[in-house]
Amino acid sequence: MTKRVAIMDLGTNTFHLLIAEGTVNNYHEIVHYHEAVKLGEGGINKGYILPEAFERGIKTMQQFQDQIKANQVQEIRAIATSALRSASNGNDFINEVKAKTGIGIEIINGEQEAGLIYKGVKISGCLSDQNSLIMDIGGGSVEFILGNVDNIIWKQSFEIGAARLMDLFHRTDPIPPASIEALNLYLEDSLPDLFSAVTGHQVDTLIGSSGAFETFAEVIETEKGNPFDLKTTKNYSFDEEELLTQTNKFVQSTHLQRAANKAIIPVRVDMIVVASLITRFIMHKLEIHKVLMCTNSLKEGVLAGMLDG
Numbered sequence: 001m002t003k004r005v006a007i008m009d010l011g012t013n014t015f016h017l018l019i020a021e022g023t024v025n026n027y028h029e030i031v032h033y034h035e036a037v038k039l040g041e042g043g044i045n046k047g048y049i050l051p052e053a054f055e056r057g058i059k060t061m062q063q064f065q066d067q068i069k070a071n072q073v074q075e076i077r078a079i080a081t082s083a084l085r086s087a088s089n090g091n092d093f094i095n096e097v098k099a100k101t102g103i104g105i106e107i108i109n110g111e112q113e114a115g116l117i118y119k120g121v122k123i124s125g126c127l128s129d130q131n132s133l134i135m136d137i138g139g140g141s142v143e144f145i146l147g148n149v150d151n152i153i154w155k156q157s158f159e160i161g162a163a164r165l166m167d168l169f170h171r172t173d174p175i176p177p178a179s180i181e182a183l184n185l186y187l188e189d190s191l192p193d194l195f196s197a198v199t200g201h202q203v204d205t206l207i208g209s210s211g212a213f214e215t216f217a218e219v220i221e222t223e224k225g226n227p228f229d230l231k232t233t234k235n236y237s238f239d240e241e242e243l244l245t246q247t248n249k250f251v252q253s254t255h256l257q258r259a260a261n262k263a264i265i266p267v268r269v270d271m272i273v274v275a276s277l278i279t280r281f282i283m284h285k286l287e288i289h290k291v292l293m294c295t296n297s298l299k300e301g302v303l304a305g306m307l308d309g
Helices: 051-070 082-086 090-101 110-123 162-169 177-190 192-198 212-223 240-252 255-259 271-285 298-308
Strands: 004-010 015-023 026-035 075-080 105-107 132-137 142-147 152-158 205-209 235-237 291-294
Touching: 004 051, 004 298, 015 051, 015 298, 026 051, 051 090, 075 082, 075 090, 075 298, 082 090, 082 105, 090 105, 110 132, 110 142, 110 152, 110 205, 110 298, 132 271, 142 192, 152 192, 162 177, 162 271, 177 271, 205 212, 205 271, 212 240, 212 271, 212 291, 240 271
Parallel strands: 004 075, 075 105, 132 205, 205 291
Antiparallel strands: 004 015, 015 026, 132 142, 142 152, 235 291
């Protein structure tokens, strides 16, 4: 008898719900749904969830509970990351969700988050014997995991997510050259641990875990007139030139140009600019030429643990 489980990944920008059953190597998705809650909107760098965002989050959790009930789920896990980790009223949110839905939320730290992202990427088949650097750009934090199919060499979470960087650097649109320069200096100052960790290791591939990398791939392919479906495309290999050209276009674009592009989901219309800048910075700084997109991330890592048990 296979177990039916529900995983909720409660991120800074997006709340995800995944309901699935089966085994870790052969599972069937019943519900795969996400809501742009924007929990960090307006308050991310102040360490506070604003009332409107708080309400959006509660409403979404009630919708998730309806889906969980309707699909007769046997086991659930709700995992919260950067925004709830760092918000002074994060516990108020957790308590209200528990009172209104019965769902208990677990806050995990950055190290745990990185470990679960690695597990999710691993079950997608993206990893090889060669070392890869996995990068997961969230709204509140960015996780980097250096490893291969056998093990994790190093992992760390940095509070430099897209919502935080937007709040600090992307205040006018298109983003001015001076802001790009300031953002790059900020990344240089924020990531010495990453630079030290990769020293002495050959990094074959940068693996972008879901999020912005899905948008990069979808825009590149739809602009070439090719059909692109994230439900069937679990992994995607970028052409380096195409990726650099596309991220450069995003950086130079206006909000209206991005909003008009059907391949960019609304929650990423503005975030995609700083996500492009982080991606370009890492590629250039670490001299990585091979880039993959993997649709799996934290929630699939949690799923792997639940279906294994």
